[in-house]
Amino acid sequence: MQISPRVVIIGAGIVGANLADELTERGWTRVTVLDQGPIPLTGGSTSHAPGLVFQTNPSKTMTEFAAYTGRKLASLARDGARAFNAVGGLEVATTPERLTELKRRHGFATAWGLEARLVDAAEAKSLHPLIDEKLVLGGLHVPSDGLASSVLAVELLRERAESRGATFLGGTPVTGIERAGGKVTGVRSADTVFPADIVVSAAGFWGPAVGDLIGMTVPLIPLAHQYVTTTPLAELAGHPDQVLGSGNNASLPILRHQDQDLYFRQHGERLGIGSYAHRPIPVGYDEMPAVDRITEHSMPSRLEFTAQDFDQPWKACQQLLPSLHNAAIDDAFNGIFSFTPDGGSLVGESRDLKGFFIAEAVWVTHSAGVAKAVAELLVNGHAETDLHELDLARFEEIQLQPDYVLETSQQNFVEIYDIRHPLEPRQSPRRLRVSPFHQRQVELGAFFLETGGWERPHWYEANASLLQHLPQDWQPPARDAWSAKFDSPIAAAEAHATRTNVAMYDMTALKRLEVSGPGALGLLQRLTTGQLDKSIGSVTYTLMLDEAAGIKSDLTVARITDTLFQIGANGGLDLDYITRQAAGQTEATPQQWVQVRDTTGGTCCIGVWGPHARDLVQPLTPQDLSNEGLKYFRAASTTVAGIPVRLMRLSYVGELGWEIYTSAENGLRLWDALWAAGKPLGVTAAGRSAFNSLRLEKGYRSWGTDMDTEHDPVQAGLGFAVRPNKEGFIGKEALELRSAQPPTTRLRCLTIDDGTSMVLGKEPVFANGQRAGYITSAAFGHTVRKPVAYAWLPAALAENAKVEIEYFGRLITATVAAEPLVDPEMKKIRA
Known part of the structure; x- marks a missing residue:
């Protein structure tokens, strides 16, 4: 029998306790959980968490984690009291914009397999009788949402993990991480060392301090968040206040009033109110109260209430829930939670110390799901649910700097309930990373969006005049306001230039x-x-x-x-x-x-693509750019206009051309030389909006959007990228097993039947009236004159089959199409 590794988990809150349970369930019994506070009430965020589990999320991964958390905690019970109470969740709209947003959120829920429905004001009132239905325009109801009893859950998880061999130790502050040969060997607490082959920091807002012990940056900021409990309400009389499990004294659904940055939950005869409607309040470790004995009302994560920050929110609470006019605030505090630069959780292994992992910035909502995935990662080497959105390595170096983490984490607090477009860029900090030709792009009126700190042109205002000469059948149709946001008809002119002439694209931001x-x-x-x-x-x-x-x-x-x-x-x-x-x-x-x-920061890349790309580049280089001189998918080191470059004959837009790489110091010269040579040809600078349209018409996948670790190559339509008979690559055996059976789902190309209706991604797709899958990415296909989308759908769906896409509550008819839509014989790209 194989002996399991020694695992030390730092933090006995809801994440650490769940992880110990998940590991011991998988046979890893040598698990030790340490916490500086007492167990189960450790004094961290878990100890005061309101326990709301709203599952609906734009992220499929986070929705699945929340759903698993609810199911798992509902299976934990003591004396008939469960650690999860499925009272349902209700989000209400008091503005037309929010009502529209709830339709989008209904689409998310449906896409990810949750039962959800839109309700009118009267039904919202029947679900939550305390609301003023005259203020409400409608709502979103998810029956399986509910309340987690976090402290009860920790206690039951601890007992179960201990019954399988785990050890939990409170009052054991971690003071050091032992290592040898670049690997973790133990965790120190004062004079005691706990041997370890694997260490997982699940310390919540203490995560950065634990990371400091090994010189690891954990991009997380502790921020204060206001929570109050009212005096008893007559309308809730008879509901017990004192029950086993903090989530079990409620029957009303959990309620969100996102137009005012508020949420509500029932505590017996009282209401609990959480508010994000205040200034961000970052909290330093030296500002946290020193507590001799941790109790429900005295803990390091529970700060003094700043009453002035709740004046306006309290008025908004009384507007939505008129019963509160007859109530007062009985208990109030500023509770500490973890916030990150992009609002996501942090999972991953230290780059510098093998065996040291983190699972931080995980709220109760997703706790069991994240713990399950981390356990799978440790035991099996991979998680069943894709983790790229949580992986610590998603951050670029600039995004790990203290000032960046502080500013962006606070901004995420401010925007937590905001209605945000999927392309909406942050306003600050900006211009952190720019390509060497950024100034030329500014001169051309580039509209920039940001990713990974890079400024990326999405279209150029200088090309607006091209719309006047655009052929009628290339003129883009009018869009709805949502899909038109952060888009421009200029992209049609840039796509046309790429398909018919030649265009230059900035590819510098690609790693x-x-x-x-x-x-x-x-x-x-x-x-x-x-x-x-x-x-x-x-x-x-x-x-x-x-x-x-x-x-x-x-x-x-x-x-x-x-x-x-x-x-x-x-x-x-x-x-x-x-x-x-x-x-x-x-x-x-x-x-x-x-x-x-x-080499990304020290280099740059320009894509030159279009049927006249050879006419532009060939006069500038001694390299033979004919089909015989440089074939498709070949590279050459040469010069362009006397500038040392690497040429690669590739095209992500499906047209003849090259990716041209050079050093950052030569980048501006290269752009200027290509631009000058292209002037007589009518060269166009083109942005990411046209690029995305062209790549979808060509059927090119985008990793992390169209496919990830939950999909294999055959499902994703990428079987051609697996070399037949190649031995010894990671995943080969599993791929052979999976390939023995035809896939049940595949990534499919859709075209929108009416030729105008846009979708953006993450919308549910229906076949024969039943939910069948979801959209991954979409764009208007300027060449094919209709919107194009890709979706995960049943493999059995035939080409030309009709499906429907739910977009803000409206059903849009689409057709399953053969792909690629443009140049399936590859004649253009190999010309």
Whole structure:
């Protein structure tokens, strides 16, 4: 029998207790959970959490985690009292904008498989009799939402984990992390060392302090959040206040009044009110109260109430719930919660200390789901639910800086209930990372959106005049206000220029890596599904899989020399994974050492694409750009206008052309040289909006949007990227097992029948009146003159089958189409 690793979990709150339970359920019994506070009331966020589990989320992953949390906690009970009370959830709208937003949220819930329904004011009143229905325009009701009894849950989880061998120790502050040879070996508390093969920090808002013990940045800010409990209400008379489990003294649904940044839950005869309608209040560790004995009303995470911040919210509470005019505030405090730069949780392993993991910024809502995924990650090497949205490696270095973390985390607090468009950029901080040709883009009137700190042009106002000469059948139709937000008809002109002439695209923000050394080929062969042992100058589109054959990423790999490869990657997660694998190989076999470098910041890239791309570039370079001189998916090191470059004959837009790479110092010269040479040809600068439209028409997938680790290559339509008969790559055995049975779901191309109605992604799709899947990405296809979308749908759906997409409560008819929609014979791109 194999002995399980020794695991030390730092933090005995709802995440740590759930993780101990999940690990011991999987047979890992040598688990020790440490907390500086007493157990179960440790004094952290879990100890005062209101316990609301609203499941609906724009993220499929977070919705699934919330749903699992509710199901799991509902299975925990003592003396008939369960740790989850499914009282239902009600979100109400008091403005037309919010009512429209609730229709979008209903779409999220339906897409992810939740039972949800839109209700009118009268039904909202019947669900929650305390609301003033005259103020309410409608609501969203999810019957399976409810209240978690977090402290009861921790106690029941602890008991179950201990029965399987786990140990919980309160009053044990962590003072150090022991290590040897770059690996974690234990956790120190004063003079005691707890041996460990794996350490997981689930310390909540103390996470950054734990990270400091090993020099690891945990991008999280403790922020105060107001919570009050009222005096008894006559309308709730007879409901017991004192029950086992804090969520069990409620029968009213949990309620959100997001137009005023408020939420409500019942406490017996009283109401609890949480408010985000106040200034962000970051809290330093030195500002937290020192507490001799932790009680329900005295703990480090419970600060003095700042009454002035609740004056206006209290008036808003009384407007929605008139009964509160006859009530007062009985108990009030500012409770500490964790906020991050993008509002997401933090899961991952330290880059510098093997075996040290974090599971931080996880609220009660998602606690059991996150713990389950982390347990799967530790035990099986991968999680059943894709974790890329939570992975710590998603942040770029600039996003880990203290000022950035502080500003953006506070902004997430302010915007927590705001109605936000999926493309809506943050307003500050901006201009953190710009390409070398940024000034030229500004001169052309670029409209910038931001990703990973990069400013990325989405269209150029300088091209507005092109709309006057755009052929009638290319003129874009009018859009609804929501889909038109952060879009412009100028994108049609830029797409037209790409399809009919030549355009220049800024590709600098895409992650670029160099993998080198005598072991580089062997490493990449093991990590990818494609055959990379090719001649110098070859370029290969390939996949990285996890052990279960889920798509970990897709890469473009160019062989520059025998031992040097340039990789076009998807972001920091790829850098983190490849770097770890390279370090492991180098340690195990020093003669096969590998070095991985992120070259993104020191380089830049311009995509030159269109039927006249060769006319533009060939006069500037000695490299033969004919089909024979540089074939499709080949690379060459040469010069353009005397500037050293790497040319790669690739095209993500489905047109002839090249990605042209050079150093950042030469970037502006390269742009100017290409622009000057293209002037007589009528070259156009084009942005991401046209780019996304063109790539969807060509059927090119976007990892993290169209597919992730929950999908295998065959399902995703990427079976061609798996080299037949290649041995030894990660995920091969699992892929063979999965491929033995035809997939039940596939990524399918849809076209919108009316030719005008837009969707944006994450909408539910119905086939034969039943929910069948969901949209991944969408854009108006300017070449095909209709909106295009991709969706996960049953594999059995035939081409030309009719489906319906729910968009803000309206059903839009679409057709399952053969793909790609443009140039299926690849004649244009190979011209």
